[in-house]
Structure formats: C-alpha cells, structure tokens
Amino acid sequence: MDVSGILASQASKYKSIAVEKDVPLEVDVGSLSATDLNPIEEEGYKIDLEEGLQNTARDGVQALISALFQLPTQSTADGPLAMLPPPKTLLPRAKPLPKPKPPTKWERFAAAKGIQKTKKDKKVWDEVRQEWVNRWGMRGKNKEKEEQWITEVRANADIDHDPVKAARDERKARVAKNEKQQVQNLGRAAGGTRSDRKQEIVKTLASSRISTASMGKFDKKLDGEKKLRGVKRKFDPTEEPGESEKKKSLALISKIDREGPSKQSRHNHAGKSDDVLNVRKAVRIASKGKGGVALGRELGGGNRPNVRGGRGGNSKRGGKR
Amino acid sequence: MLRTVKPRNARSKRALVAREPKEVEDTRTAVFVKGTHTGEILNNAMKELMSLKRPNAIAFSKKNAVRPFEDPSPLEFWAGKNDASLFVVGQSTKKRPDGLTFVRTFDGKVLDMCELGVDKFVSMAEFKTPKSTPGHRPLMHFASELFDTHPRFIQVKSLLLDFFGSEVIDGIHLAGIEHVISVSLAPTPSTLNNATQAIPGLSDESSDDTKNLPKIHIRTYTLRLLSSGTRVPRVELAPMGPSLDLSLRRHRPPDPEMWKAAMRRPKLKKQDIEKGLGKKKKNLDTDEMGDLRGRVHVGKQDLDKLQTRKMKGLKRGPVESGSSDEEDEEGQKKSKRPKAS
Structure with a gap:
C-alpha cells in the first residue's frame, strides 16, 4: 500500500517547523535566547527591512521553541513546567559573592578543641x-x-536576702x-586592632564632652575626671649641647646594630599571634593564680607532702558542702 | 573600625537583609533617568522600554544633570539608594541627539557603559496588535555574526541579555511565553570584515570609529503557536512594538579586574552537582525511581584473540619452512609450558 500520497497531503496542511541555515543557530535554552550567526543578506535588507527582520526572527524563535518543547517537563499545580538547564551564556553578577560569616570567639575555640555543636x-x-x-x-x-x-534559704543568710x-x-x-x-x-568581625578601638572611644568621648551649648563648661564633672586638653605640639630645641646630641645619635646607631627584635616588638608580636588559647590566662587558671613557676614545682618537683596538702584542702571544701 | 548601620526594627532589618549579596541573585532592577534635555522620541522610547522591563523598573521623572561618561558618581549613588544595578540614561544634545546610555553596575560601581543613538522609534500604540502581559519573561533573539566576533557588539548583546533576561530560572510554563525581543544588525560592511580579519591590531581603532559599525534593529514580536502535526508547534510572529533603530556611540569597556570579580561563580552544592550542574560525574545518573544507576565501561574487546571452537582443520601446521616461524613456535611453546605444568 502506498501511503506517500496521504502523507504528502497531510504534510501540506501544516507549514514546516524545520529551520535550515548555513550556520546552525546557537540556542541557549537556559537563558531563553537564540543567536543567529549567519551574516545578514544585503539585498533582502535593502528591499524590505521589516519583512526580512521578521523572517530571521521567526526562524530563530522557531528553533528556540523547538528546543523548549523537547525539554523534560514537571507537572505543578499551575500546569506543566519545562525544566530549563543552567544558562550557557554567563552574565556578570550585580553584587559580589556573599562572604562567609566570620567565626565567633567560641566557634574558633570549639574548632581548635574539636568540640562538636549539639543542637538543644x-x-x-x-x-x-x-x-x-x-x-x-x-x-x-x-x-x-x-x-x-517557696525557696530554701541558708540559716546564716542576711536578713534582707x-x-x-x-x-x-x-x-x-x-x-x-x-x-x-x-x-x-561583632567588633572583632568588623576588623581593627584593640588599640584602634580604644583610640576611637577616646576620640568619641572627647568630642561628646564638648558637644553641649556651653562647650562642656557647665557640665557635671565626675570624680577624678580629668580636664580636657588639646594636643600640644612639642619640638626639640634647635640648639642642643654636644653631649646630648651625641647620646641620641649613639642610641640610634645601637638600635640599628642590635640583633633581633626588641622586647617591646616581641611582646607586640606575641599579642598579635592568632592563638585562640590565651596562654597566660590558661596558666593563671591552672595554677589557681600562683603562676607558672609554682605550678611547675607542684607537678614536676614531686614534693609529696605538698601534694597531699592540696588534696586535704579539697576534701575540706567537700566537707563544707 | 567600620561603622555599621544597625537596623532599629524588624522591618528595616528584613529590608537590609534583602539587599545583601546573595548566591543566586534576583532580577536586576533598572532605573530610567532623564538627562538635562530629552526630546519626545527619547521620552517615549524610555517609557516603552520601561513597560517591557516592568515590574523591575524605576522611573526618575525629573530631569537630572548627569553625564555618565564624564562623572558616573551620581549613578553609583542611585545604585546604592535604589538597590538597582542597571541604568538607562536619556540625554539629547546637539552633538549627540537622542542618546540612550545603558549602564551596568557591579557592587555599586559602574561596570560598563554603552551609548546608543535612537535613529528611529516606532511606538507600541502604532501597531494595532495584541500586546504581551507585563512581567512575562521574553525570549531573546540575536542575529548577526558580529555578536560573536566584534567586541562592541558582544558588549551590546551581554547588556541587552542582562537587561531583559538576567534572572536564572529553572522552569518555565510554556504557555506563558508570549513575546520575543529580536536584536539584529544591518549587513556587515566590507571594511569591518577586512579590518578585523587582516589587521588584528587595528581592531581597537575600528571599534572606536562608530561610523563604520552597522545599525542595531530592536524589534518586539508576539508569538502565535500553531499546530504543526507534531509535538513542536509552528511559530508565527506579529509585531508588537516598540521597535528601535539604534546606532552605536561612545562606550566604556569593563575594567578587567572588576569583570573578573563580577564573573566569579559560587561553589556548586553537592546536590546540584548530582543533578548535573557544574562538573558532571560520568557514567552516573538517577533513574525515574530516584535510584542511582551506574554504567560500567568495559574496554574494547579484541576479537582477534577470541578463542573459538577448536578444530583439527583450523590448527596451524607444524611443518613450515623459514627460521622465523620456528622461533615463533618456540616462543609459543615456552609460554605454554608453565600453563601445562
């Protein structure tokens, strides 16, 4: 049975949906765009502009719609949704990528110690x-x-307790x-050192003290509040005795000559280090305020009676309870 | 220490959080700014471009003394105030009549700019045809090889694509596709073809000389989907308006550093990678039941070494002249010996 005639007649009812171009169209379904990279023909452009533009647009849209209708769909309450792949053409962002939240002091400590977060x-x-x-x-x-x-109160509690x-x-x-x-x-997350913050507080305090109608003249003074002073410029005398000039120069030279960083700068460096553990504080707590040397003596010295004495103290405290 | 603005109530806090940078961004908001002088053409063009961009558009109805190419600071100020990252500045002067400047910002700073002169404008009202619903996502169509080769037109394409369809969506209702914005160019002049191909060093100069560059035709059509006998419908277009004929004028390319920062992508999440975004895992996919299916790749089989049925007639004869064959046979015997033992 020859069905070609029937097929042909069926096909002639509908217009074709195929798009034929020299350079195939670049269809980016993710951004719903199609790019036609074929050069524009000079003749068609000059004869009928609008017609030509509409025809090229129709071809491009036909290719895009064909790609869209072949996408997998997902049924929703509003009807079937065509699921789009991510766009191929990359466009610049309007704002930078969000920054991760800086960890709090506890979070840093917990991470260093390996403490897991438990959700309460x-x-x-x-x-x-x-x-x-x-x-x-x-x-x-x-x-x-x-x-x-009703609340239990100790027998020796104050009367007004x-x-x-x-x-x-x-x-x-x-x-x-x-x-x-x-x-x-929050302050730590905003950045800046401790001294910066202190300086800012001092500045704010100074400006707030003179921010009244009387420039702070009739304000109530607190006990021990110092008088507000401006910064006085100080200059070295232009003429100096030879002795002191020599001293200054030698001091400068010795500073250059010295090996290693000064105590001051070492101290600063130690303060800046990124340790989450405050070693001084940890020693203070572990030695109960007696200091590192005492702690070392207590642990390493093996002074028996001393240790026993410590235990005795503990048991006493237990007895009080 | 930086001073941080602390929201005083929950509503302003929500508003501030909404403006913070997000991994997946919202649609860009466009601000339409009138310069010191705008003619009737520009007013109408901006109004109708805005109607296409609605609801993500803000109109500045008063005149503003703003010159984007000389001093972009007012734009940067407005970008922060309005949480907008696109600007269309209309300005008509004697030297540059009917100019529309498209400005894109990144992080509150101007990223790139492109000035287009409006040569011809046909309003939506002049086409007595059905119009699209405001807020529907348009299809975009670009036609010319220059959109892939010429830096100026690559920028124009990127700008217009960002203007009308920047939001990344993962699904679309096909019945909701109503209109298409088609951007095509006039035929490429022969000078441009030669300049870009023969002397690459001169391409910068040719991109500055805007007289040789072809015009841009922006047309807007509504779609009609006709049955075609198959699943895919046949598309017919009807002009909807507005239609604009534009010519390129001044531009400012993006700063490379800033562009790099703006093109940075977020790290993809695990579930997204499994879905098929980013680096794809080979030979793994999820079937309809949600089970992970793997495909095992077996190396290509060498059919020459395939052991077929042994028959006496197919055996190689033991007597064959030539020393090399004998050596071969010895080799075979040697290799067979350990197997036999």
Missing part, C-alpha cells in the same frame, strides 16, 4: 508539671527558681554577659 531542643520536660516547657522565654525553665512559691531577686539578678547577669560577648564578636 527549645522544649524541655518538666518532671513536676509533667509537661514540655520552654527552655527559656514565657514560663521558661530558666525562671524556675524565681517562680517557685531575697532569693527570688538573687536568682533573677543571676539570670539577668548571664543575659548581659552574652550580649556583651555578641557586641565583642
């Missing part, structure tokens, strides 16, 4: 009430001591400490 639930189980309550916030577990109707107020003050102090740490973290 917002709700905790209350044995007394037999229900889940907030860890903090409205009727929070952290306010338990303040809200209980208010256990509810004490508990509340303790909680508020924790909040304040956390807020202070947040501010410090």
Whole structure:
C-alpha cells in the first residue's frame, strides 16, 4: 500500500517547523535566547527591512521553541513546567559573592578543641508539671527558681536576702554577659586592632564632652575626671649641647646594630599571634593564680607532702558542702 | 573600625537583609533617568522600554544633570539608594541627539557603559496588535555574526541579555511565553570584515570609529503557536512594538579586574552537582525511581584473540619452512609450558 500520497497531503496542511541555515543557530535554552550567526543578506535588507527582520526572527524563535518543547517537563499545580538547564551564556553578577560569616570567639575555640555543636531542643520536660516547657522565654525553665512559691534559704543568710531577686539578678547577669560577648564578636568581625578601638572611644568621648551649648563648661564633672586638653605640639630645641646630641645619635646607631627584635616588638608580636588559647590566662587558671613557676614545682618537683596538702584542702571544701 | 548601620526594627532589618549579596541573585532592577534635555522620541522610547522591563523598573521623572561618561558618581549613588544595578540614561544634545546610555553596575560601581543613538522609534500604540502581559519573561533573539566576533557588539548583546533576561530560572510554563525581543544588525560592511580579519591590531581603532559599525534593529514580536502535526508547534510572529533603530556611540569597556570579580561563580552544592550542574560525574545518573544507576565501561574487546571452537582443520601446521616461524613456535611453546605444568 502506498501511503506517500496521504502523507504528502497531510504534510501540506501544516507549514514546516524545520529551520535550515548555513550556520546552525546557537540556542541557549537556559537563558531563553537564540543567536543567529549567519551574516545578514544585503539585498533582502535593502528591499524590505521589516519583512526580512521578521523572517530571521521567526526562524530563530522557531528553533528556540523547538528546543523548549523537547525539554523534560514537571507537572505543578499551575500546569506543566519545562525544566530549563543552567544558562550557557554567563552574565556578570550585580553584587559580589556573599562572604562567609566570620567565626565567633567560641566557634574558633570549639574548632581548635574539636568540640562538636549539639543542637538543644527549645522544649524541655518538666518532671513536676509533667509537661514540655520552654527552655527559656514565657514560663521558661530558666525562671524556675524565681517562680517557685517557696525557696530554701541558708540559716546564716542576711536578713534582707531575697532569693527570688538573687536568682533573677543571676539570670539577668548571664543575659548581659552574652550580649556583651555578641557586641565583642561583632567588633572583632568588623576588623581593627584593640588599640584602634580604644583610640576611637577616646576620640568619641572627647568630642561628646564638648558637644553641649556651653562647650562642656557647665557640665557635671565626675570624680577624678580629668580636664580636657588639646594636643600640644612639642619640638626639640634647635640648639642642643654636644653631649646630648651625641647620646641620641649613639642610641640610634645601637638600635640599628642590635640583633633581633626588641622586647617591646616581641611582646607586640606575641599579642598579635592568632592563638585562640590565651596562654597566660590558661596558666593563671591552672595554677589557681600562683603562676607558672609554682605550678611547675607542684607537678614536676614531686614534693609529696605538698601534694597531699592540696588534696586535704579539697576534701575540706567537700566537707563544707 | 567600620561603622555599621544597625537596623532599629524588624522591618528595616528584613529590608537590609534583602539587599545583601546573595548566591543566586534576583532580577536586576533598572532605573530610567532623564538627562538635562530629552526630546519626545527619547521620552517615549524610555517609557516603552520601561513597560517591557516592568515590574523591575524605576522611573526618575525629573530631569537630572548627569553625564555618565564624564562623572558616573551620581549613578553609583542611585545604585546604592535604589538597590538597582542597571541604568538607562536619556540625554539629547546637539552633538549627540537622542542618546540612550545603558549602564551596568557591579557592587555599586559602574561596570560598563554603552551609548546608543535612537535613529528611529516606532511606538507600541502604532501597531494595532495584541500586546504581551507585563512581567512575562521574553525570549531573546540575536542575529548577526558580529555578536560573536566584534567586541562592541558582544558588549551590546551581554547588556541587552542582562537587561531583559538576567534572572536564572529553572522552569518555565510554556504557555506563558508570549513575546520575543529580536536584536539584529544591518549587513556587515566590507571594511569591518577586512579590518578585523587582516589587521588584528587595528581592531581597537575600528571599534572606536562608530561610523563604520552597522545599525542595531530592536524589534518586539508576539508569538502565535500553531499546530504543526507534531509535538513542536509552528511559530508565527506579529509585531508588537516598540521597535528601535539604534546606532552605536561612545562606550566604556569593563575594567578587567572588576569583570573578573563580577564573573566569579559560587561553589556548586553537592546536590546540584548530582543533578548535573557544574562538573558532571560520568557514567552516573538517577533513574525515574530516584535510584542511582551506574554504567560500567568495559574496554574494547579484541576479537582477534577470541578463542573459538577448536578444530583439527583450523590448527596451524607444524611443518613450515623459514627460521622465523620456528622461533615463533618456540616462543609459543615456552609460554605454554608453565600453563601445562
């Protein structure tokens, strides 16, 4: 059976959807664009501009639409969506890439020590009430001591000791400490050294002191507040006795000649080092304020009675409780 | 220490967070600025370009003494104020009548600029045809080989593509495709062909000399999808307007350092890579059930060494003249010996 005739008649009903060009069209489905790299014909352009433009546009759009209709689809509530691949033509960004958040002091410490972050639930189980309550916030577990109707007080407590107020003050102090740490973290993230920040505070204080109508003349003075002074320029005398000039020059030469960095600069360098551990503080805590030498003697010296004495102290403290 | 603006309430905090840099960016907002003098043509052209760009467009209705090529600082100020990264500045002077300057910014600084003179403008109202719905994503069509070769036209293509379709989307409703913006050029002049091919050193000069460069024709058409007997429909176009004939004028290419920073891409996430973005993992894909399927590649089989059925008639004869054959046979025997033992 010859069906070519039927096929031909069927095909003639519809116009062709094929696009034939010398240079194949560059279709970028991801950015919904098509580029026709064939040179524009001079004749068609001169004879009928609009017609020619529309024909080239139609061919390009036909190629793009054909590519779009062959994409995999995904059905959504609004109808089928054609899933687009990422665009091939790269366009510049409008803003730089987002920077990662600088780690807080705790995060740096935890990373150095290998402490894993554990996520706490917002709700905790209350044995007394037999229900889940907030860890903090409205009727929070952290306010338990303040809200209980009876509180144990030591026999030797002050007469005006208010256990509810004490508990509340303790909680508020924790909040304040956390807020202070947040501010410090923000400051650290913004950059700048400690001395820079100090200098800025001094400057702000100085300018705020003279920012009243009387330029600070009739302001209330605090105890021990120093008088505000401007910076006085100081110059060395133009003529100097030979002795002192010689001294200065020799001092300069010896500074150049000296080997290694000065104590001052070494100290500065140590301060700037990127250690998350504050060694001095760690030694102070470990030796209970006695210093590194005492700690070394205690551990390495093997002075038996001394160690025993330490233990005895601990047990005593345990007894007090 | 830098002073940081701290939001005073939740609403302003949300607004500040929305302006922060994001990994996947929003659509660029365009600001349409009128210069000290704009004629009727420019006013209408900007109005209609804005109607194509809506809703990501802001119009400055008052006149502004702004000269982008001499001093781009007001644009940079507006970019920060309006959270916009595209500008269209209309300015008509005696020396450069009806000029539209397209400006693109990166990080609040001007990235590149291109001035186009409007030679002819036909408004949307003059075509009595259906119009597209505002906010629908247009298709883009570029026609000329210069969009791939000539630096000026590469910039124009990048600018226009950024202007109308910068947002990366991962899916589109095919019935929502309503219009196409077609950008084509006049025939390439023979001087341009020769200059760019023969003397590459002169290409900079030729790009500065805008008189030789062909005109740009921007046309907007609405689509009609007709059935074609197959799954893919046949496309017919109808002019919608606006249509613009533009000629290239001054430009400022992007600073290479800035361009490099602007083209930096975010590191792709693991799930995106599995989906097929970025570096693709070979021979792995996910089937419809969501199971990972691997294809194992076996090396090409050497059919010459294939052991077929052994038959007496196919055996190589033991007596064959020539010393080399004998050596071969000895070699074979040697190799066979360990197997036999």
